[in-house]
Amino acid sequence: MLSKMLMQSMRIPWRLLGFAILVVVAGPLAAQQLAPTPQRVEQSATAAKPAAGRPEDTEVWEPVPKVVTPGANNTAPPSDAIVLFDGKNLDEWMSASEKERGKTPAQWIVSNDELTVNKSVGSIETKRTFRNYQLHIEWKVPENITGTGQARGNSGVFLASTGPGDAGYELQILDSYDNKTYVNGQAGSIYKQGIPLANPTRKPGEWQTYDVVWIAPIFNADGSLKTPAYVTVLFNGVLVQNHFELKGETRYVGQPFYKKYDAASIKLQAHGDKSEPISFRNIWVRELN
Numbered sequence: 001m002l003s004k005m006l007m008q009s010m011r012i013p014w015r016l017l018g019f020a021i022l023v024v025v026a027g028p029l030a031a032q033q034l035a036p037t038p039q040r041v042e043q044s045a046t047a048a049k050p051a052a053g054r055p056e057d058t059e060v061w062e063p064v065p066k067v068v069t070p071g072a073n074n075t076a077p078p079s080d081a082i083v084l085f086d087g088k089n090l091d092e093w094m095s096a097s098e099k100e101r102g103k104t105p106a107q108w109i110v111s112n113d114e115l116t117v118n119k120s121v122g123s124i125e126t127k128r129t130f131r132n133y134q135l136h137i138e139w140k141v142p143e144n145i146t147g148t149g150q151a152r153g154n155s156g157v158f159l160a161s162t163g164p165g166d167a168g169y170e171l172q173i174l175d176s177y178d179n180k181t182y183v184n185g186q187a188g189s190i191y192k193q194g195i196p197l198a199n200p201t202r203k204p205g206e207w208q209t210y211d212v213v214w215i216a217p218i219f220n221a222d223g224s225l226k227t228p229a230y231v232t233v234l235f236n237g238v239l240v241q242n243h244f245e246l247k248g249e250t251r252y253v254g255q256p257f258y259k260k261y262d263a264a265s266i267k268l269q270a271h272g273d274k275s276e277p278i279s280f281r282n283i284w285v286r287e288l289n
């Protein structure tokens with residue numbers, strides 16, 4: 001038996017023998033190198049899973065998104081927007097001052113298609129109330145602005161106005177072109193809660209834009225918070241708040257906390273500082289409920 005095998009091996013050409021040795025030596029080495037780690041096993045198991053069904057199985061055809069005609073540019077209101085100010089009048093607004101809230105029309109100044117803050121009469125807010133929405137608003141700090149810090153072009157957009165004066169959730173407006181202040185109070189901040197991710201402020205005298213997505217907080221029947229508010233803000237086209245989770249209403253003094261509300265007005269702030277008043281234009285909103 002042994003002699004027969006020896007005889008056969010003698011007949012193997014040297015070239016084949018070399019190849020056989022290579023396989024014997026290199027085979028286990030290659031197998032070792034390719035030995036699947038636990039992670040690799042997991043990936044290959046996933047990748048190896050055959051695609052089930054047909055392409056049509058994962059196509060969704062309803063509900064069909066509604067047709068919306070965009071504005072002539074990316075700041076003009078699209079066809080389904082509620083226009084809150086188009087340069088003509090304050091029909092959509094009323095006073096939000098401590099004394100006059102809900103009683104008197106808004107008394108800010110409309111001129112040259114712009115709306116200018118009238119600090120002597122206090123803040124104004126929309127007659128309509130909203131929950132979730134997309135908002136576009138443009139604002140301008142006057143070229144001749146004076147003052148420093150928070151006393152320079154201060155105003156604000158309260159994304160939900162939960163009471164007179166400064167009650168609610170404020171997206172800060174300020175001249176932050178070259179004006180140092182606390183960073184959670186500069187333009188684009190959620191006042192004293194959310195520092196903006198960047199400072200894209202233009203010079204005083206130039207128009208600035210805010211494009212906002214506001215997701216209102218949801219409350220339980222007993223007034224406790226179910227889900228917090230979230231806000232995304234583009235400031236002059238630059239992302240400054242990215243699905244930011246609010247801790248509650250914005251507060252000048254003290255920590256924020258939530259207070260139950262259902263739907264709320266959007267409010268524009270008349271700030272009490274002595275600097276020249278700012279102006280607004282082209283304000284529109286799209287409800288997302």
Ligand code: MG
Nearest residue numbers: 154155156173
């Ligand atoms: Mg303010």
